[in-house]
Amino acid sequence: MRAHTLIIGGGVMGLSIAAHVAERLDPLSEPLVLLERRRLGAGSSGRSGAILRAFYSSRELIGMARDSLREYAAFQTRWGRAVGFTRCGVLTLAGSPQQIELARRNFAAMRECGVEAELVDARAMRSLARGLEVGEHACGVWEPAGGFVDPQRTLEAFASLARSRGATIRESAEVVRIQCDGARIVRVSCDDEEYEVERVVFAAGPWSQRVLGLCGVQLPLRVVRPEQHFVRTPKDVRRDSSPGAPTVELDELDARFGVRREPPAEHPVLLDLELGYYTRCEPALERTRVGALDYERDAVLDHPDALDEHVGHEFRRWARERLVTRLPRYADEPDHGAQAAWYTLTPDAQALIGPCPGLDNAFVACGFSGHGFKLAPSIGAGVAQMLSGEPVGAFDPQFFAPTRFGASPAAWSGAFGL
Numbered sequence: 001m002r003a004h005t006l007i008i009g010g011g012v013m014g015l016s017i018a019a020h021v022a023e024r025l026d027p028l029s030e031p032l033v034l035l036e037r038r039r040l041g042a043g044s045s046g047r048s049g050a051i052l053r054a055f056y057s058s059r060e061l062i063g064m065a066r067d068s069l070r071e072y073a074a075f076q077t078r079w080g081r082a083v084g085f086t087r088c089g090v091l092t093l094a095g096s097p098q099q100i101e102l103a104r105r106n107f108a109a110m111r112e113c114g115v116e117a118e119l120v121d122a123r124a125m126r127s128l129a130r131g132l133e134v135g136e137h138a139c140g141v142w143e144p145a146g147g148f149v150d151p152q153r154t155l156e157a158f159a160s161l162a163r164s165r166g167a168t169i170r171e172s173a174e175v176v177r178i179q180c181d182g183a184r185i186v187r188v189s190c191d192d193e194e195y196e197v198e199r200v201v202f203a204a205g206p207w208s209q210r211v212l213g214l215c216g217v218q219l220p221l222r223v224v225r226p227e228q229h230f231v232r233t234p235k236d237v238r239r240d241s242s243p244g245a246p247t248v249e250l251d252e253l254d255a256r257f258g259v260r261r262e263p264p265a266e267h268p269v270l271l272d273l274e275l276g277y278y279t280r281c282e283p284a285l286e287r288t289r290v291g292a293l294d295y296e297r298d299a300v301l302d303h304p305d306a307l308d309e310h311v312g313h314e315f316r317r318w319a320r321e322r323l324v325t326r327l328p329r330y331a332d333e334p335d336h337g338a339q340a341a342w343y344t345l346t347p348d349a350q351a352l353i354g355p356c357p358g359l360d361n362a363f364v365a366c367g368f369s370g371h372g373f374k375l376a377p378s379i380g381a382g383v384a385q386m387l388s389g390e391p392v393g394a395f396d397p398q399f400f401a402p403t404r405f406g407a408s409p410a411a412w413s414g415a416f417g418l
Helices: 012-022 059-079 097-112 122-128 151-164 205-213 252-256 313-326 372-387
Strands: 002-008 032-035 090-094 118-121 139-143 168-170 177-181 184-189 194-202 222-225 227-232 269-272 277-282 287-292 335-340 343-345 352-355 362-366
Touching: 002 012, 002 184, 012 032, 012 151, 012 194, 012 362, 012 372, 059 097, 059 151, 059 372, 090 097, 090 122, 097 118, 097 139, 118 122, 122 139, 151 168, 151 372, 194 205, 194 372, 205 343, 205 362, 227 313, 269 313, 277 313, 287 313, 287 335, 313 335, 352 372, 362 372
Parallel strands: 002 032, 002 194, 032 168, 090 269, 194 362
Antiparallel strands: 090 139, 118 139, 177 184, 184 194, 222 343, 227 287, 227 335, 269 277, 277 287, 352 362
């Protein structure tokens, strides 16, 4: 079989790239094929919190998160496919002087990049999240347009859009062999099929290093095992009705196009710099997710298939204590499960996107360090521009260049990208 463009990986990155690239190709003369080793979303994407926020220190990331949020917000109206977009707002809370300085600096950069944001004090934060316990000295950055999407529905929506544009998506298709002719990949084989290829995009998340190794490429990637704990959302909670809280009412245009109304979130997404955790409601599952804001406690996985699914009592207790400290109304709610997942890290917690070192017709999009959903639409648009030979306007190629670490060993920061 022939594939003009072959994408390896069926997570949010591979599917966003497929949807954007397929729009530019003739499906008969330039077939696009995406291969997923198991099922769509079986890796990191399917277990993501899928939070959408623009609170970053880098203007490059702020602009991408801003543009991606706009695409998610318009996705159902524009393409007729629901992604579970919920605009509940995102509140980043800072307590220490260093954190407050970071919050002020990021807020200024966000405003310069055209992001709707407010710098809020303790009183305002309490009005945005009912029952929030916060010290008088604290400050926060409020993003009223932020929120989250449903990860699985988003993957299905990107896949449907890619197929409608002529892409072929194959699940249970693990890549087992890659054949090169000099510096060009010429053939990619699965267990039961073989593809003659013009170009390849590696977007295999935690499995990227293994697949790249089939053609002799090594990149500075590390896979770690984050844990997430869930608590049942209080039954008596109602959406905050303060003037600063966003609304989810359907407007006339949404109603005309049959936009699905999502169940409201009971409070904003919280990024708690002071206590080192994040939390967001999952209304459809009647639970609230809690995870850590850094990677320091996450075990390194030499083999991503060896993921230990068991989440121990220590992390569950840590997560619950932080949630209840900030939102005491969760104190009497029962646990609602837990899960382990994968993050694929780079030394500076920024992705590798661009031409693959050592290969003339291959590209990589991996190492998103827990930020994939926030940036996926921008990445898809930018990779499509890159593959078409156009100037890349959706992101800064130099910022994400896979060659930026050079030949010297890179120091690993262990810090979450803020």
